[in-house]
Amino acid sequence: MTAAPVRTRGRILLSTPDVGTREQEMVAAAISSGWIAPLGPMVDAFEQRVAERCGRAHAVALSSGTAALHLALLEVGAGPGRAVVVPTMTFVATANAVTYTGAEPVFVDCDPDTGVLSPALLEEALTALAAEGTPVAAVVPVDLLGRCADYPVIEAVCARHGVPVVSDAAEALGASWQGRPAGSFGAVAALSFNGNKIMTTSGGGMLLTDDAATARRARHLSTQAREPAVHYEHTQVGYNYRLSNLLAALGLAQLERLDEMIGRRRALREQYAAMVEGVPGVRVFQREGDAVDNCWLTALLVDPTVTGWSVDDLRAALDAADIESRPLWKPMHRQPLFAGARGHLDGSADRLFATGLTLPSGSALTPDQVDEVLGTLAGFLEQHR
Template sequence: MKEIPLSVPHLNGNELEYVKECLDTNWVSSAGKYVDKFENDLSEYTGSKNAVATVNGTAAIHTALKILGVEAGDKVLVPALTFIASVNPVAYCGATPIFVDSELDTYNMDPAKLEEKIKELRKKDQKPKAVIVVHLFGQPAKIKEIAEICDKYDVYLIEDATESLGSKYNEQMTGTFGDIGCFSFNGNKLITTGGGGMLVTDNNQWAEKARYLTTQAKDDAVQFIHNEVGYNYRLTNIQAAMGVAQLEQIDEFIEKKREINNFYYENLNLLDGITVTRELDNVYSNYWLSTILVDENEFGMDSKSLYKKLRNEGIMVRPFFKPINEMPMYIDNSFSGENTKKLWEEGICLPSSVNIKREEMVYIIESIKNII
């Protein structure tokens, strides 16, 4: 069988028609009707009052931190188990990331350990400025509990919902519980604009500040007057046109992702030592990536060995993210993170493209069985 990718775009709607309109009308840069429409459509979809398009999800997180006044010397609480883009913007601001361990059931930031860390910092007179919570692989974190903790200790909350567009916690969309939510439309995400991101907030002033900062902080665009440092973070009209077309198909995409996870669960969860990730009772996951945990003792092989063997079979699985506290620029020997370490050691992401074929999933399952 040919190579089976991890997660690739599915462009099967009005993408070509809308992009062609941009080309035909010469509206190809960061202005045009599709930028406004994409923002309005995503605002309506998520239930957020404001949405501001950005060049990517990382830019959205960086802009969110700037809006909330995060600066050098500040402390920002982050999960140790996440993609590096969740943490790098903290460094862009000159602030320090403080790592929090994850839960084994959601893979996301543990609310109890978050509160412990906040109390620990306050005792040292180091009140954190913000928390960045990530909904990893589309699985919602226990965001209501985390939001209550942030409110209790007067700490800003940013949701990195870049992988969880369409996921819900208690019927509410991820990205809308915190002060600011951030999304990504990279090529491997649920919907894509090639690159691209979005910032959402119910605070009108913060939304205007986001538009200001992401367009080079123009105080007078004609005379080129700028009164503070801004960024070239706006999305192009061509990308937004793709986003509009993709968002039109999002319910279909999520339904397919959920079918993929169900198929893996029904066929792999029966194997000794394999646990297929499932949503909790009070959440609705977009299952952006279907994932498994591999218990070496029960399965007879560790996840890294299984990962390598599957890659050799043309199955483009990938391991979970390496704990960020172990990377040289963020190394923190004081952080134990037992759950983070366990998830890194046992976790594998399975091919989950919207357009994956049933026979490809069967091949993946049979390959795992044959390996053992």
């Protein structure tokens, strides 16, 4: 049996911020410029470069990915008396943004191999909602763990029903699908730069669109909907959603290093894949076709009827070694918050939640930390061979 290395450092986490001297330089430059308050030249430059990276005409830098989703949903008309179709396999922010508007989230299950929205079940859901006369404001596909949803198929389904697409690309910056970058799909898209994402601005997000009017309205609403008057004039409810110039400076530095950081995450996924290759009942989630993913988080799927052990057993072993791991997202239809919500489900998300475990995947992991995680995993697999 292979013994795990002995470590005296703190806990190894799933995905920590990867920052260095370039980030320090850019933030210091923003401070020296005097643009400390929200908005400023770093925000303008960050918006332009993210828009270029994602193939969009316009980008609006915001305080979070959730803020971007909220404003995107308002733009497409989400509100009381309307439904928004959301994958059940997602982080709660996707569904929360729907509830902010007063609309009803309707949950749809996922593809069992990739975890992204099932087009067949989406068709079923939209047909049922139309039959009962419930207007649908939007469908929100989620790019799960850095894998883009199948947008050409999903957009075709939505077009048949006259429903716009809002892309939740919070986890997928740097990924692509059929030659198009994450964030380029849908009438509006949302990115996240939270501290655990592929790149970070500490907190932050971005709304992406090709429509100038949409971008203009998002900017207006995100700055408390202040009207152009010498005094403070407001005709509608607005939000304090803008990103600060200092955080945009951090984002600009991170964007310079994005491909390098993705490369390190991919290299770690390859090591995980090599380790479990040939282990009956264990495989890397989303492995097939992952050449265009950003590998934000790598997860294993475990069939306990084959292995004789479960993801809970592996998680306990990693935890004993002070290594963080986490189940895949608990499906929204199983969250107490959404008890009784409507859904079109086939059990795929439930099975992924029961059999999936995300592993440390961050680009900031040191070689020693990677060796320790791999050593602990190898020791567990050997013990349970």
